[in-house]
Amino acid sequence: MTAKDTSSVFSRLSLFLRAGLIGLLMIYRRLISPLYGPVCRFFPSCSAYALEAVTVHGAFKGTWLATKRMCRCHPWNDGGVDHVPPGGKRFAPGEEPQIVVLNHPVIPADEESRPAA
Amino acid sequence: MDFFETILLPFRWLVSWVMWAFHEGFTFLGMDAASGWTWTLSIVGLVVVIRAALIPVFVKQIKAQRGMQALQPDLRKLQQKYKGKTDQLSRQAMTQEQMALYKKHGTNPFAACLPILIQMPFFFALFTVLNGVSKASDNGEGIGALTVEDVRQFDAAEIFGAPLSSSLLHGWGTEGHGAVAVLSIIMIIAMTASQFITQKQIMAKNMSEEAMQSPFMRQQKMMLYILPLVFGVGGINFPIGVLIYWTTTNLWTMVQQFYVIRRMPTPGSPAAKALAERRAKKGLPMVPLLGEKKAEPAVEAVEPAKGQRVQPQRKNRKRK
Secondary structure, eight states, X not given: OOHHHHHHHHXXXXXXXXHHHHHHHHHIIIIIHHHHOOOOSEESOHHHHHHHHHHHHHHHHHHHHHHXXXXXXXXXXXXXXXXXXXXXXXXXXXXXXXXXXXXXXXOOOOOTTSOOO | OHHHHHHHHHHHHHHHHHHHHHXXXXXXXXXXXXXXXXXXXXXXXXXXXXXXXXXXXXXHHHHHHHHGGGGHHHHHHHHHHTTTOOSHHHHHHHHHHHHHHHHHHTOOSOOOSHHHHHHHHHHHHHHHHHHTHHHHHHHTOOBTTBOHHHHHHHHHOEXXXXXXXXXXXXXXXXXXXXXXXXXXXXXHHHHHHXXXXXXXXXXXXXXXXXXXXXXXXXXXXXXXXHHHHHHHHHHHHSBHHHHHHHHHHHHHHHHHHHHHHHHSOOTTSHHHHHHHHHHHHTTOOOOOTTOSOTTHHHHHHHHHHHSOTTHHHHHHHHHO
16 A cells, blocks of 8 residues: 555544534534533534534544543633634635634724714 | 443433331331321432532522623623624624623633433433332332332322322322312412422512613513423323422422522622622621622622712612
8 A cells, every 4th residue: 555545544534523513513502502501601502613623624633633632621710702723724705604603793892983873 | 222221221210219218217216107298208309419519500500690790890891792683693693792701700600401311311201100109019029229118108108099100191090089180180280389489589679770681681581481381291291299399399409599589689780789788687698699709808899980870770760
């Protein structure tokens, strides 16, 4: 087996795992997470972070990133905004997966002068 | 499954050891070692140990929620900014800005999933311990810190004629199954009721008006109706011993919530007004209902400017 074959087996396995993980995370986010409401101290929430990490960085690095994030999410951490590091898969403009779009919302500018409606 | 077992092993040891210790203690105090009540109290003891260990996390949470008062003006500004924007992306943007705000003020109203995650391995460990009692007893094995003798004793232990190790669904035809069914159903109702009361208490008394209008509330309401279902399904599947643990921990949550709502209510909530009134009646000084921060006088100065002091009362009446 050449090095190229090994790497293609590896990348196929990775793609397969990635699809499985994305499925599991989506089921969790749809069915289980709403049960106890938002509890996460971060934006994006841990499950949104994990979904984006696996989507963008693949099964292995994504899982690693998500695990690190979950270890950061405890009552003695102040939380805040914590995005998935950039890199990994690139998407054409307008073709980003929904989770990537949702995790990076455009923050509208503050309009201090706008009269309160 | 083996991987799962390995992770649970230390928790099984801990859980079984705590139960064993309580059992020994109660026996030493003169209770019958073989009685189901001694074992029931051992399970209750386990709940007390786990929940007491989680109190610091809870207190941290309460304090963080009190700290929220300081950033109310900023939060209100944010709500104004996103008023009427209900699409998902705007909501996401608002959440992101909100999180940044919490970080800036060093306070965060969310508990993180840690308290839930911590309890899970204990619950699973307890479940496998209690669930495995019958089998281990038949095979003459011990479980964790429990000796073969303890396991046999536990397997035979019963309360109101219902064996602690049998469940509604998996005990058909065995002795005392009628009692198991009745006890399971009573505990399912007790769990559901305590959950319901806890949630209602929080929603009706301990939420500021801002929090009442957040989307978080919708999910809370959903949970109010889904959890009884979970208790129902679990309740008929799990052995009586597990149900005792579950019911006790729910009751603990309810009492803890009662205490917190009465003594340390969320500022701006109906319960905070009630506490202020109670204190005024007794002629006690107004305690700062937001923690002992130096920022207190500033907030007091803002209060009268916002409107008459009578107004909160009126709102309170209207909601009823």
